[in-house]
Amino acid sequence: MIPRILIVNDNSDPRSRGLAHSLRRRGAVAVTAPLAAIAFDTDRPDGLAIPGFEQELPDAVLVRSIAAGSFEAVTRRLGVLHALGRLSVPVWNSAQAIERCVDKSMTTFLLENAGLPTPPTFTVEGRAAAEEIATRELARTPLVLKPLFGAQGRGIRMIHSLADLPAPEEVSGVYYLQHYVARAGPPFRDFRIFVCAGKAVAMMGRRGADWITNINRGAVPEEVLGHDERELAALAVAATAVVGADFAGVDIIAAADGRLLVLEVNSMPAWSGLQSVATVNIADAIAEALLKFLADRAEAPAARPYRFASPANS
Incomplete structure (x- = not known):
């Protein structure tokens, strides 16, 4: 049988097009659609309405991106991935893996818990808790503050003193603070x-x-x-x-x-x-x-x- 693959992406970027091309050259059917376009539909036999898969579920799903949105929208989109997994459709990567990676604090917890080397890291809510951490740790090393859900280096800043800590509204009230790793440079x-x-x-x-x-x-x-x-x-x-x-x-x-x-x-x-x-x-x-x-x-x-x-x- 010909494998039918759904590529989840919010725009047709070169990497998604390259994936689709690679799959098609190997005899598969590749369809690209955003998660926002997939609906829960209890009138359907499998409970999902997926563009390009009106009669049957895809044989596998490749997740390239999930668009930003409201808490409700992102929760529903991840719910779609959870539902596909529940229906025994292989999802690369699964909703659980994505949730673990998007939340930097959970990634760090899992790395440390598994004994893998990662810098000392602290994630707290509220400015008072962040100041307590910074007061203690800045005596040892500068800290790096990262957005909990950030990517591509956006929003990262160096913390040398309490004055460098941003206001709670700038970080949605959550402070992810990590020891700065000293290294040679520049470069x-x-x-x-x-x-x-x-x-x-x-x-x-x-x-x-x-x-x-x-x-x-x-x-x-x-x-x-x-x-x-x-x-x-x-x-x-x-x-x-x-x-x-x-x-x-x-x-x-x-x-x-x-x-x-x-x-x-x-x-x-x-x-x-x-x-x-x-x-x-x-x-x-x-x-x-x-x-x-x-x-x-x-x-x-x-x-x-x-x-x-x-x-x-x-």
């Missing part, structure tokens, strides 16, 4: 590793004049130099597994003493900068891994359905 460097289906398929260094080394802030992608690629790959694969993601972009930084620390795990990563230095076509890698997963799944013995046995019949 400053860190790493992005792309993991898919349990393998590190590509990696890059990011070099920038600013200590925030995101590509969209002017950092330059480059080949990984002077570090053990196997160590970076192993750390990134482990971090991806901890959050339960099928594919992810993992940000790793090297401290001045050479220690590698995981900063973030992105469950909806971009890869245009990474692709410019990677030898592997990343869209092809995702398409191949997903279609192999579906083929292996089709060959596996079907699980026996659960049947309730009343005490009287047991």
Whole structure:
């Protein structure tokens, strides 16, 4: 049978088009639609109305992006992904993995709980609690404040004193504070590793004049130099597994003493900068891994359905 894949994205960006092209070249049907266009509909046999899948559910879903919106809208969109998982449709990445990665405090908790190296981090509500943390920790190191749900380096700032802490309304009342990792620079460097289906398929260094080394802030992608690629790959694969993601972009930084620390795990990563230095076509890698997963799944013995046995019949 021809696999039918739904690519969830809010606009037809080059990466989504590349994914669709890679899937189609391998014999799959690929349809792109935003989560906002998928409706809960209890008149449908499966309870969902999905553009391009009027009669049957997709065989798998690839989540490229989820648009910002009200709390209610985002909750409903994640609910759609939860529902697809409930219907046994493979979702890369699952709603749970996305929730874990979008919330930086949960990502950090899971990394630390699993014993993976990550900077000391504190997430509190209210200015008073943030000042208490800062008063204690600033005696040891500057702090980095990040938006809990931010991406691409937006909203990150260095905290050297209590006066640097923003007002509660600027951070929705939540302060995510992390030890600053001292390193050589400028130029400053860190790493992005792309993991898919349990393998590190590509990696890059990011070099920038600013200590925030995101590509969209002017950092330059480059080949990984002077570090053990196997160590970076192993750390990134482990971090991806901890959050339960099928594919992810993992940000790793090297401290001045050479220690590698995981900063973030992105469950909806971009890869245009990474692709410019990677030898592997990343869209092809995702398409191949997903279609192999579906083929292996089709060959596996079907699980026996659960049947309730009343005490009287047991």
